[in-house]
Amino acid sequence: MSKIAFVFPGQGSQYVGMGSDFIREFSVSSDVFLKADQALGFCISRLCFDGPEEELIKTENAQPAILTTSIAILKAVEQMGIKCDITAGLSLGEYTSLVYSGALSFEDAVRVVKNRGKYMQEAVPLGVGAMAAIVGLDIDRLTEILQSSKELGVVEIANYNSHEQIVISGEKNAIKDAAKKAKHAGATKAVVLPVSAPFHCSLLKPAQERLETDLNEIRFSDSQIPIVTNVFAKPSTEKEVLRSALVKQVSHSVLWKDSVETMLDLGVDTFVEIGPGDTLTKLVRKIAEHNEKEIRIFTISTVDQLKEFFEYSGS
Structure with missing residues (x-):
């Protein structure tokens, strides 16, 4: 029996205009951007749709912008009746997995990832x-x-x-x-790489400590489907494991290759990247080829791509 994994992109996938076609066709997507604007107290939606790019790429803006866009697209996917058996996200994308699976509320997630970006940027002076x-x-x-x-x-x-x-x-x-x-x-x-901070290394320990305080103050639930976390590369539904993984990933290596191989070993044969860009689509394809696994892989970052996937899946 076919198993489907939803995978969600991390920082670097952002671009001006992302998500704008979804708000024109799906009210559930519009609602997500509205909730983000309200939760953050400023128009992250306008930044996603209109830029300017120099503001969108700032770490503390890019992170909530990507999360919001991914969830907005995801809501349209769900409205069309498409579900998955397991999920994973690259770095920031892991928060999208937690929201999707019910472990975190979207409002809490979007606020905490804005702080996450701020803490990461402030942990190491620019240029160091x-x-x-x-x-x-x-x-x-x-x-x-x-x-x-x-x-x-x-x-x-x-x-x-x-x-x-x-x-x-x-x-x-x-x-x-x-x-x-x-x-x-x-x-x-x-x-x-053209990045503003050295992510996922020991220099970000100060950011990890600040983020841990925030994560301890918000409500986590056990997830409704397994999440393969970046730092353990193993599936879990336990809320404390998921919380711990979010804390550790700030200064630890992201085990994306191992995470994809875990999903392949569990019988996943269909991967769907949901969110801006197609970085994970390319990586997953290469990992599957190396492991001599035949898979189907789809990118959903536009309405047209969603419609194509819907037609293919026969949902």
């Missing part, structure tokens, strides 16, 4: 941290490189995105050094 994507280099070789680059500062693995792609995070000089060495060692790509 950096991240880089390394593609096509053996993990053991990369680990050796990171060890040698630590002489220049903090440098750690932030994201295990796929067998080919790993993201590193830390202090700028150490990151640049590691990226240069990785390129010389044969990486097909080693590029410093």
Whole structure:
């Protein structure tokens, strides 16, 4: 029997205009943007639809904007009768999974992710941290490189995105050094990313501590479907496990490759990326191919894509 997973994108997937076609066709989507505006006390909806881009990409704006857009699209998906058996989200996207599965209210989630973005940005002064994507280099070789680059500062693995792609995070000089060495060692790509903070590394411990205080003050429930968390790469429905995972993921590596492999091992053969962009669609496809698994994968970031999926699924 076919199993479906909904997967939700993280920061970096935002773009001006995201979600605007859904509010024109689905009142349930409009309601989500209205709730977000009310919960945050400003028009995050206007930022999503009209920008400006320089404001939208700021961490404390991008995070609630992506969450809101993903939930708005998700509500349209649900209205069309499409459900899943298991869910996961990349970093910020894990909050979308928790809202979808009933573990967190949307209003609490959108407020806490705005603070999450603020705390992450404030944890490390601008210009101190950096991240880089390394593609096509053996993990053991990369680990050796990171060890040698630590002489220049903090440098750690932030994201295990796929067998080919790993993201590193830390202090700028150490990151640049590691990226240069990785390129010389044969990486097909080693590029410093245009991000404003070094996510998912030990430099963000101060942000993690502040976020933990916020998360302890909001209500969590056991989730209605299993969520594969970033830090454990295992499914859980227990509220305290889910809360702990959100706290830890701020300064710990995101185990996306392992999370997808867990879902594949559980028999998932259909993945649906819901939210702006198609980053996860590309990663999931590569992970499945590496594991020699045949899957169906769909991206739903526009109304047209939703209609195509609806027609395909015969829902």
